[in-house]
Amino acid sequence: MDLDLRLLRVFVAVVEAESYTGAQITLNVGHSTISLHMSDLEKRLGFRLCERGRSGFRLTEKGRTAYEETKRMLAQLDDFAGSMAGLKKRLAGRLVIGMVDCLTMDPRFPLALALREFNELDHDVHVELVVSDRLDLERAILSGHMHGAIVPYVRDIGGIHFRPLLEETHRLFVGRGHPLFSKTAEEILEDEVLKYPFVMRGYRQPFDEEYFPALRYHATINNMEAMLVMLLSGGYVGFLPEHYARYWVERSELKPVECKSLVYRSRHQWATSISKSAPKAPAFAAFSKVFERFLEPDAR
Template identity: 40%
Template sequence: MRVSGSDLRLLQVFDAVVRNGGFAAAEPELNVGSSTISNHMAALEQRLGFTLCHRGRGGFRLTERGQAVWDASRQLDKALQDFTADVAAVRGELRGELRIGVLDAIWTDPANRLADVIAEFGRVAPQVRLVLGQERPQDMQQKVADGLYHCAIGSHRDRVEGIEYDALYEERHSLYCGRMHPDFDTPDDALTDARLAALPFVHRGYWREEDSLRSVDWRIEATVYQIEPQMILIRSGRFIGLLPDHYARAAVAAGELRAIRPDEIGYVCTFELFSPSGRRTSDITAAFVETVRRVWREETVAVAA
């Protein structure tokens, strides 16, 4: 199938339908009615030769082939965005799209300078459109290596081939319980490893750093994949769990959380800038990476002074 201009329009309609979860839900974004969207989808399916989705009383659902086409169409859209940026660079302009991956629950960390970087980059490249996507740590590096993100800022356990790493700052995690927890007022010296091992623990499913705390055999009774739902479970009083200290600070000050044996239990994550290595990057990506390095370097110099 050789992709034409009309095919790109059909794929744009298909993408909007998938992201919004149905024909009717995609109407506001596409600014057309359901019947027109249906005609576009039928034309795309006829062009491809197979069914992309099921729609009816059971709701909207992609077929296996539909999922594969949607994944491919997203890759195509990103390639077109990168082409636009490359052509602009030939003209000596920084214009196009920059896709950045980030982790959740980072804005409360004073050591995270991403907002300062974005402000500075806006002065360097005001015509670049930014796309920030929240990702899990184990997915972020591979998506940079695959080109889904131009770069990312996060932490990791294992390095991935094709990624260049720049260490930026450290984030400490400690063990917390909520005000309604039975041991909220229990002194630290009474919260022995054996006692902690008997308490329900909420585990972050993508992160295994708590496994390094071998003195405690955690009783995992809840699993989350973002920090905010973990905070909710801990504040409920049913669970203990590890949280970033900066994220918990306000709740601690308000008397809603307490740290448990903070001098003994916890770990430190190193946050790094992930950018592609071994292949050419766009001028936009190079400018952003340089901005990150410059802003963090200036902060390091200021702290040292």
């Protein structure tokens, strides 16, 4: 029923805002109205969805399952709406795509151009672009909440198809005020670099620990923007993509540290679901035709 769908959308908004208060902005309704809707939904479902108190907002085990199933159902409804619109020769529905942060500084990054070409089509598609970390994007694809995402390739994953898109080179950088900033490449020895505090990337912690075990980690970040702030402070050494660091290097706020053994390439790929349980959403099928020409030939 329409009422059930309305209540479920309120539930999703509450979960994603992590509180009733936060959901007020998204839903544009008052706290008491949200509380009433959540109470009604729990009565209709027959179980408690969340706990609220001094310890904060927390989903129950059944609530967590209900959230995942609700997101999957709403995504299917959006795809259904798009399919029905397609029968009228009108492209509609919802297109949900994702990417990791700080790719837009790379001149080879094609997403803006692909969206421009897609928007030249006659359509009523609602596009949602999500910026998140790799693991969350992969989970969203597997659960059916997202159609596709641009992510660093780490390994093959059952249920996801990866297509090469671009590579980015990551190097060590330091900020103005760091002891290494004023030294030339010839003056810097790798053993000396290893003595300084490094920033660990929380979203790539296993990778950093495995491939760079000798580094002394004194700080942790969870996105590139945070890494940039730490490096600009002048107190740490850390990895940044060359294209992202270029702006601050040209302004003498950052400087690359030349260490050949501490350089690596990150392969970014276009990740999509290979599940055959449901037909491809018309909006995503149309976008895929546009995006296809930016991808390398599929050798798999």
